[in-house]
Amino acid sequence: MAKRGMLIVLSGPSGVGKGTVRKEIFSQEGNNFDYSISMTTRQMRPGEVDGKDYYFVSKEEFEKEIADGGMLEYAQYVDNYYGTPLKYVNEMLDAGKDVFLEIEVKGAMQVREKVSDGLFIFLTPPDLMELRQRIINRGTDDLETIDKRMEKAKDEIEMMQNYDYAVVNDEVAKAAEKIKTIIRAERWRVKRFLPDYKKQLGVD
Amino acid sequence: MAKRGMLIVLSGPSGVGKGTVRKEIFSQEGNNFDYSISMTTRQMRPGEVDGKDYYFVSKEEFEKEIADGGMLEYAQYVDNYYGTPLKYVNEMLDAGKDVFLEIEVKGAMQVREKVSDGLFIFLTPPDLMELRQRIINRGTDDLETIDKRMEKAKDEIEMMQNYDYAVVNDEVAKAAEKIKTIIRAERWRVKRFLPDYKKQLGVD
Numbered sequence: 001m002a003k004r005g006m007l008i009v010l011s012g013p014s015g016v017g018k019g020t021v022r023k024e025i026f027s028q029e030g031n032n033f034d035y036s037i038s039m040t041t042r043q044m045r046p047g048e049v050d051g052k053d054y055y056f057v058s059k060e061e062f063e064k065e066i067a068d069g070g071m072l073e074y075a076q077y078v079d080n081y082y083g084t085p086l087k088y089v090n091e092m093l094d095a096g097k098d099v100f101l102e103i104e105v106k107g108a109m110q111v112r113e114k115v116s117d118g119l120f121i122f123l124t125p126p127d128l129m130e131l132r133q134r135i136i137n138r139g140t141d142d143l144e145t146i147d148k149r150m151e152k153a154k155d156e157i158e159m160m161q162n163y164d165y166a167v168v169n170d171e172v173a174k175a176a177e178k179i180k181t182i183i184r185a186e187r188w189r190v191k192r193f194l195p196d197y198k199k200q201l202g203v204d
Numbered sequence: 205m206a207k208r209g210m211l212i213v214l215s216g217p218s219g220v221g222k223g224t225v226r227k228e229i230f231s232q233e234g235n236n237f238d239y240s241i242s243m244t245t246r247q248m249r250p251g252e253v254d255g256k257d258y259y260f261v262s263k264e265e266f267e268k269e270i271a272d273g274g275m276l277e278y279a280q281y282v283d284n285y286y287g288t289p290l291k292y293v294n295e296m297l298d299a300g301k302d303v304f305l306e307i308e309v310k311g312a313m314q315v316r317e318k319v320s321d322g323l324f325i326f327l328t329p330p331d332l333m334e335l336r337q338r339i340i341n342r343g344t345d346d347l348e349t350i351d352k353r354m355e356k357a358k359d360e361i362e363m364m365q366n367y368d369y370a371v372v373n374d375e376v377a378k379a380a381e382k383i384k385t386i387i388r389a390e391r392w393r394v395k396r397f398l399p400d401y402k403k404q405l406g407v408d
Binding site for chain 1: 326364365367368369370371382385386388389390392393394397398401402405407
């Protein structure tokens with residue numbers, strides 16, 4: 001039996017640009033992992049393709065899938081469901097393939113509970129870094145602006161602690177490259193590598 | 205005060221090629237970390253340079269350093285001392301620089317106890333038989349010494365579980381590139397940058 005694949009989860013706050021970064025990653029050659037297409041009940045937008053951008057289904061179909069235990073994770077946003085069908089993910093992982101999910105933070109936390117050895121990457125907006133810089137430099141912004149940003153920063157930091165890595169989305173190409181670097185490196189983590197390696201050497 | 209640097213530890217069984225891989229890494233441009241030169245009492249080998257490959261010192265000098273609490277780690281192998289002087293490492297880390305150590309496994313475990321947030325990378329031979337061949341080819345040891353090292357190597361492979369990452373030294377250039385990838389990725393680990401980040405934002 002092949003070694004089970006690694007589940008890679010890219011998430012982050014709404015509007016941070018997860019989809020754009022994910023598309024950049026998958027526009028490139030030589031990725032050693034597959035993208036798991038999400039399922040949604042929202043309307044297809046111009047240019048989107050069913051079975052490529054999402055599996056577009058009705059509310060009834062989605063709810064049947066939930067009831068049947070067929071979703072790895074799901075959430076509702078603005079009256080629409082978004083989620084990851086379990087079947088494809090499991091087939092790929094069982095075949096030893098690494099699988100890449102790009103999902104909302106609520107969904108990512110559901111996956112974290114079910115798949116403890118997944119790789120969780122948080123995409124964070126550059127204004128958090130800017131905020132840090134402004135506080136370091138001190139006194140170029142009014143207090144109200146800083147306070148608003150501080151609140152946002154606190155929420156995002158709260159989310160970030162549940163992830164293994166955090167990448168700033170300052171430039172799409174850079175963020176994509178960092179995420180690919182993280183995925184490569186993670187394959188050599190002892191906790192992922194050692195069980196298989198010991199087996200090969202015949203050492204217990 | 206600058207953020208304290210990351211301590212990077214490359215270790216692995218005797219004869220695995222740690223030194224060669226380390227030299228390959230430091231022969232390249234653009235590394236964001238400095239090499240901490242080890243101190244040893246062993247004989248200088250042809251081509252080695254004092255103060256570059258090692259600080260070559262007498263047994264008496266080394267033991268005085270130990271007594272003075274000046275060593276971050278040290279160990280004895282085949283009647284010689286090998287170790288890392290603490291002073292340089294601390295200066296670099298305090299200045300926010302990442303420091304790279306290439307040390308023996310016993311020393312690495314001493315560092316692990318003292319520096320829990322270090323990055324520990326284990327270099328491992330393609331297999332045990334190849335390790336034996338490498339030791340024979342080096343031609344500087346008798347068979348009894350080689351057998352001792354083989355036993356030690358098995359123990360050391362078991363020690364891999366005390367490391368964060370393991371890289372197989374099948375090809376020097378590949379192993380060097382993997383280690384550099386790991387170091388890059390590790391900088392984006394949430395556990396490394398979040399405490400500092402929260403502190404600077406004044407968030408708990």
